[in-house]
Structures are given as C-alpha cells and as structure tokens.
Amino acid sequence: MAGLTRNSPEVRARLPGERVVFGRSQPMPLDCGVALGPFTVAYRTYGRLNPDKSNAILVCHALTGDQFMADTHPITGKSGWWSNMVGPGLPLDTDRYFVFCANVLGGCMGTTGPSDPDPATGKPYGLNFPVVTIADMVRAQKLLIDHLGIDKLFCVIGGSMGGMQVLQWAATYPERVFAAVPIACAARHSAQNIAFHEVGRQAIMADPEWCGGDYLTQGRNPSRGLSVARMAAHITYLSEAALHRKFGRSLQDRSQLTYGFEADFQVESYLRHQGSTFVDRFDANAYLYITRAMDYFDLAAEHGGILANAFRGTPVRFCAVSFTGDWLFPTRESRLIVNALNAVAANVSFVEIESDAGHDAFLLDVPEFYRMLGGFLSGCAEHRGLDRG
C-alpha cells in the first residue's frame, strides 16, 4: 500500500479489507429521523469463523481508531492499535476466535461518513451527512453480522467509545451477544468530556479552511484546526503521572530555554507531532460527527432515565474494566454500569486495573489487563462450548 500517505477519497477506495453496501433497497433509519442508504461498511477480519459461526468476536473501535487493529496501518505504516491484543496466542486469539472490526458509521476509513459522496448530489456530504449516534453505529454493525450469517456474537469488546458501543449492543440486541466487555467507558458522556469535545470542534470550525464543512468540495483542508483538536484531546488520554514520567520539564534538542515560542519542552514537541500526524489519517468532519455521537450517548435516557432498565433480564455475561489512572473515563463511571447490572442480577464481573498510564492504558500492553481478558474469554468459551483451538 505504498503511496497511501494521506487519507483521501482515492486512498479510501484502495484500502485493504472487506466492504459491504447496505441500505440500497431499504435505507437504514437513524436516530435523527433520516433514513440512510446506500452506505458502505468497511471491516477487517482476523482468524476464521468456525462452522457454526459461534466464535465471532466483534471489536468496536474508539474515536480515532479504525478497523486495522492488528494490521500495519495502510496510511501511517504503524502497527495496528491492538496488535498486541489480537493475533495467534494473544488474548483475542485468532487461532481460536474469528475477530473482526468495522469502521464506524460517520468514520473516514471506508465506512460511509461525511467525507464520502452524497448519492443525491455526487459531492461529498460535508455537513449534509446526518448526525449519527452510538446506536446508529451499532445498527450498522448489526446489519454486518446479519450479512456474515452470525446469529450470536461470542463477544463484543471495546474501549472508550468502543465500550459505549458494547453497552449499546448489549442493551439493543441482547439475544445476539453472548459476552460483553466494556472497557474504560461510561454509560453516558460527562459534562467535562462534552466540554473537551466542544473545544476540539470549535478549533476545527474556527479554521477558515473548514469552509463551513465544505472543504473537500473547495479543495481545502482545515488541518491546523484538526491538529489543535487532536492536541487538546491527546492530553486527556494521558495521565498527569504519565506525562511527568515521559517528559517532565525536559527540553527538546537544546540545553537551555530559547525565550521564544518554538517547542522548548519535549512535551510541546510531542503534542505538535501528535497533532500534525493525525491530520494525515483523519478527516475533520468525521471528527465532528464522531465526537458528537459520543456526546449524545446516554443509555439511561433511552430507558426512562434508569440505566438498569437497559439491561433488565439480559442473558449477556459482562466483564467491565477500568484503569486507576484514567481521568477521562474514571473507575466511578464503570461502577455505575456495574451497579446497574447488579440491580438486575446480571452476570457481571468488574476489574479495576492498576495503571498510571491514563485513558490510553486500554491500548497499552498492561499484563494484568491482558491476563484478565484472556481468562474471561476462555471462561466464556467454555460456557459457550467452543473447542480449544
């Protein structure tokens, strides 16, 4: 895939992996009232589906993740975001399970989103793309498992926004899910998290290159705004302790302060790098839409304000996971989920993993996390009657 150095319509058309078109004859109704179709879902699979299709693990990706979780990323050339987790002999063991991940609706890696052409006009949707929700993302994934002939997912798993999708799956399609692992997430987005997202969106929309969302048609790109949005968000993914350990007040390539506005400190240089590389692989409008979906997420609100009602009578086996150093989705948010599940006597375990890495811990090789996850899946596999691979 050499030459795919930047996300663009041409690049997306050449991305590796599977894709399937839905909603041709019957558009898919969205929460906002619009019916969407046709639309594409791009996904990636690892391992093999067994004959009775009982070994499928759906991984739901986070805000800026994508389906290339265990591949070399086709644009950045880096390892997939869960390449330590998904593969032969790893916790999501591809010798045993069929593991797959679909780019979310509204995304920019092959599944239809605001940078794709609107069939009505042939031009990129831009802000004419309907605002989608976590439930809409899950609806699209449900069409995908129908298409794959999977009656019941062995497990749905994901961190951060991925965890929101896991909760939505369990709430909306409990009969289609055997086990669910919501990691480092919440049943609703907090005021502080909405606030951080709003800063990111305002940074994008303040960029004149954004052109009211119409930048693709006009051949422009709000990369500076998107870069600032990414920088602000990136701070929230790390803990203060991790930033201190990684960078402290160390200077970048210099022995003393320059008394200027260049990146004197390593942490500045690191953040600028995070911002500038992100814009090569991500679409600014997709960032607006996906953050909005997270802001709107409030599972209790869909169930009369009582979170437990989302899970009443659920047959799903849950394992909720949080990390001690995560201040974006702190442990208390996972406890609220576990409390709601306990209130309906659901089958639920809960593990708070010690880590000072911050929210990003779910992407890192944290041994206790890996052992626990592998163990939970093996236990569920036994209950599900999956043969040892």
Next chain:
Amino acid sequence: MAGLTRNSPEVRARLPGERVVFGRSQPMPLDCGVALGPFTVAYRTYGRLNPDKSNAILVCHALTGDQFMADTHPITGKSGWWSNMVGPGLPLDTDRYFVFCANVLGGCMGTTGPSDPDPATGKPYGLNFPVVTIADMVRAQKLLIDHLGIDKLFCVIGGSMGGMQVLQWAATYPERVFAAVPIACAARHSAQNIAFHEVGRQAIMADPEWCGGDYLTQGRNPSRGLSVARMAAHITYLSEAALHRKFGRSLQDRSQLTYGFEADFQVESYLRHQGSTFVDRFDANAYLYITRAMDYFDLAAEHGGILANAFRGTPVRFCAVSFTGDWLFPTRESRLIVNALNAVAANVSFVEIESDAGHDAFLLDVPEFYRMLGGFLSGCAEHRGLDRG
C-alpha cells in the same frame, strides 16, 4: 468608563488607576538577556498606606487577571476578581491594609506588553516583545515598591500564577517581604500544564488572523483562536464535579437534541460564552507571553535543582494554601513547596481547603478559605506591630 467595550491601545490609555514609567535612564535587565525600557507599570490601590509604610499587601494576579481586583472592571463592567476578598471588613481589610495590585509585565491592561508600541519602531511590539519570566514580572513589581517607598511589604499574596510570583518574591527579595501566601500554585509548571498552554498557543497561532503576531499593525484580530484557547483553559479551571453539578447533561434552551453542531448542551453554550467574552478584554499575544512565563517557571532550577535552596535562611512567614478539587495545581504541588520550606526550618503553615470547585476555588467565596486568610493576616499584623484599624 462607558464605551470601553473592547481592549485596544485607545482604551488602555484611558484605563483608571495609577501608572508609572520605569527604565527610562536605566533599562531593566530581563532573564532572556534583553534590557527593557522604558516601560509602564499600571496598578490599582485600595486602602491607605500608613505613615511608616508597613501595612502594604501586594496582590499578584493570575494569567488572565488584572489590577482591577476590587473594582468594577472597566471593560467588562463586572465586579473585580477578588471583590469579595478585598475591601472594608473583608479578609484583605482596606480599613487596615494598603492593598495594591499591578498588571504583570507582558500583560494587556496598562503594563507594557506585546500589544504596546515598541519605542524603537513606534509600532506594536508583537513578537518583538522579549519573552518575560515570572522573575521579570517580580522585578518590575520591585521597582514599583521602591517607587512607592515601601521598604518591606507586609504581605505578598496571590493564586495560580499569582502564587508563582509570591514564591519568586520570597526567593529573590526575602528582606522585602514580611509574609507570603502562595495559593493554588506550584514551584514549577508541570508537563501537563505546559501541554495545556501549548494547545492554547497553537490555537492562537493557527488562526490566520494572528498574522505571525503582527495582527495589530495589520488591523486584524485572532479572536477565534484566542477564544478556543480560553475554552480549553477554562475546562482546566473547573473540577469535573463542578461541571457536573453546574451543567450535567442539561440541554440549552431546548427540550431535545437537535442532531446538529449548535450548542445543544448548556456546558457547550457556557464554554462558547467564556471564549467569546474573553477576546473583548484580552490580547492574543499577551496570552502567548504570559502562558510562556508560567511554563518557564521552575524555582528549583534557579537554585541548583533544590527547591529548599530558594528559601535557605528566609525570614518570611509563609502560609501555603491548596484546594482539594484543584487538578491544575493539586495539593501535592503545595506540599512540595511546604516540604522545601520545612527543610530549611522556615516559618510555614499549610492549609488544604475542602472545595470541589476546582482551581477557580481561589476566586470564589469559600468561607473556610476566607476565615483562614483573615486569621493569618491578623496574626502576622500582630507580629508586625500593626495597629488594629
């Protein structure tokens, strides 16, 4: 002061309060190596200096504060940022003490900063203004107390960046300070806080209206970038609990989600308001310079890497204050200061005030904080031999 609706050179020339020009014959050396002069210090006084000039309290303001701490603000028309703290019968009792506050060097409320004319060219300094440090700000204040004939300040007090100045005062001019109250601050800026500042600076510098810092000369204004910077910073001033209590997920002027990018949630609307009003009273380049001064602050580094060395043999009486809900300058930062002071057997008390308001708690009417501060000052006044007012 009707008509002062926006900070500009014309408006600054008409601001109420005192001002004095320094560095005419002998420019003031700055940490960066440049000698600055002439430059203006604008300040505001409350109460009366007693005959032996022993009752002066210098208040040091924070990043976006100014000298109008107990006035109606001449631009916003709002009460001063410490109007509950400074006045007759209040903890900083103007019947008893002479309380004054100077706009910091690099600021935009009358003291010389990047938006003022460079004497060398007659045009606004812009990025030709030298990068100043907390120590430079304190040097300018020291010239001011010399000018006022104050041999020894009764107290230096301030929160956040104001607290940094308090520490710098005590370290650099211990013989000129009787008591020092550093509030909600740190002896050095953390990696996380540098990171947040860098996001704000990048938001400003990404705005094409910034024009490489030359916007005043070109008749433009990077207000969108500055607004985004303010929004990002504002989140860090509040606690998650305060945001949750104030806003939660409440919607703004509507009964349901709009499925769009307007401010659906009250917290979004609040943040946008914070951003848009800030740009009327603050200068974008001043924001760059003052955040940089905070980033550069590292009192231990000036003393061989050992913070205690900054205070060895100090005669100053210290009272350090932190707030439980402050995650920007958490209690552990104050403890490091107190530990250093204890290591040199300084006279120091330390109070951690219970408040879930976040960093902004030092600006709010927190009764325990007010009682404690009033008590500390009264005790010091007795030691100092100040008559009861």
